[in-house]
Amino acid sequence: SGKSTLLRGLCGLLPPDAGRVLVHGRELQELRPAERARSLAWVPQQSALGARLTVEEVVAMGRFPHRGVRPGLGPDDRRVITAVLQRCDATDLARRELATLSGGERARVLIARALATEAPVLCLDEPTASLDVGHALDCYRLCRQLAAAGHAVIIVLHQLGHVRRHTDRCLLLDGGRVVCCESSATALDHARIAAVYGVRLQEGAAPDFERLDNAAAEGG
Numbered sequence: 001s002g003k004s005t006l007l008r009g010l011c012g013l014l015p016p017d018a019g020r021v022l023v024h025g026r027e028l029q030e031l032r033p034a035e036r037a038r039s040l041a042w043v044p045q046q047s048a049l050g051a052r053l054t055v056e057e058v059v060a061m062g063r064f065p066h067r068g069v070r071p072g073l074g075p076d077d078r079r080v081i082t083a084v085l086q087r088c089d090a091t092d093l094a095r096r097e098l099a100t101l102s103g104g105e106r107a108r109v110l111i112a113r114a115l116a117t118e119a120p121v122l123c124l125d126e127p128t129a130s131l132d133v134g135h136a137l138d139c140y141r142l143c144r145q146l147a148a149a150g151h152a153v154i155i156v157l158h159q160l161g162h163v164r165r166h167t168d169r170c171l172l173l174d175g176g177r178v179v180c181c182e183s184s185a186t187a188l189d190h191a192r193i194a195a196v197y198g199v200r201l202q203e204g205a206a207p208d209f210e211r212l213d214n215a216a217a218e219g220g
Contacts, residue, residue, distance in 0.1 A: 001173040003156045004045070004125050010154065011042040011123050023121065037065035041114035043124040047106055049098055055109050056094040059085060062116025080116055088112040089138060103130035111139065121152045128162070137211050140166040160197075161208075164188055172196065 008014045010021055012028045021028040023039050031039065041062070049058065062084075063077040073081070085091045088108045098106065107130045114122055124143070128136040143153045144166070157163050163170055163184055170187035172179040174196045180187050193201045 002176045003158070003173060006173070007042075007123050007125050007154065007156050011040060012036060013042070034065040034068070037117055037119070039119055040121040040123065041117040041119040043110050043114045043122070043127055045125045045129060047098065047110055053098050054094065055090060055096055055098060055101070056081065056085070058098050058109055059090075059112045059116050062113040065117060080118065084112040084115040087115065087142065089135065104132060104135060107131055108135065108139075111142070120150070122146060122154070124153070124155045126156050126158065128157075128159075133209050134211065137209065141211070160188055160193065 005014065009016050010028075012021065015029075023031065023036075028036065028040075047058075059081050060073060060077065063073065063080065067074070067077065082091075085094055088111050090105070090108045090112050093101065093105055093109065098109065101109065107127055111124070111127060114124075122143075128139050131139060140162070143155060147153050147168070155167065157167075167184045169182065170184040171181045172187055172192065179192060179196060188201075190201045193199060
């Protein structure tokens with residue numbers, strides 16, 4: 001349908017064939033690279049990094065837009081790196097090489113690298129595809145926390161149940177065209193799901209999960 005292509009276009013990784021991409025009212029293509037990186041962070045499905053870098057070094061890449069020509073990491077950089085590693089449950093991975101990690105572990109590291117930029121706009125391309133159930137729920141909870149704090153979080157998903165449960169608005173694509181862009185509660189109704197996917201929506205039919213700490217807090 002073009003979900004990942006659209007996301008890459010929004011991030012400036014692909015030039016648009018038509019139209020414009022605006023970030024805070026400014027043309028994305030007019031921003032300097034460092035300025036764009038401070039405004040918008042991208043989490044790809046897969047990392048193309050081939051060098052023997054540790055997790056800490058990979059996450060530190062997110063601080064480049066803030067460092068300029070200053071060599072090494074300053075106190076603020078180290079504080080942010082420590083905080084985002086902890087937030088993504090990746091502190092124990094800091095000294096390991098990225099190439100040795102599982103797909104789920106890499107996904108958490110890529111999210112941490114994006115958070116290290118402190119960009120107000122976060123674009124994630126199927127970030128939970130390689131995660132186990134617990135870490136997937138943690139990822140959605142983190143996205144909700146970022147949104148509540150004022151970030152714009154744009155996330156590509158193909159699990160319709162996850163879209164309905166965890167997102168506010170839904171841009172539904174079919175064959176490269178926009179079907180609708182509205183509240184997630186109304187975008188994925190019975191008629192649209194049948195028309196786009198050729199399946200019947202069965203409410204409450206799929207198994208569902210929540211974090212044990214949430215259930216305990218609610219008396220479950």
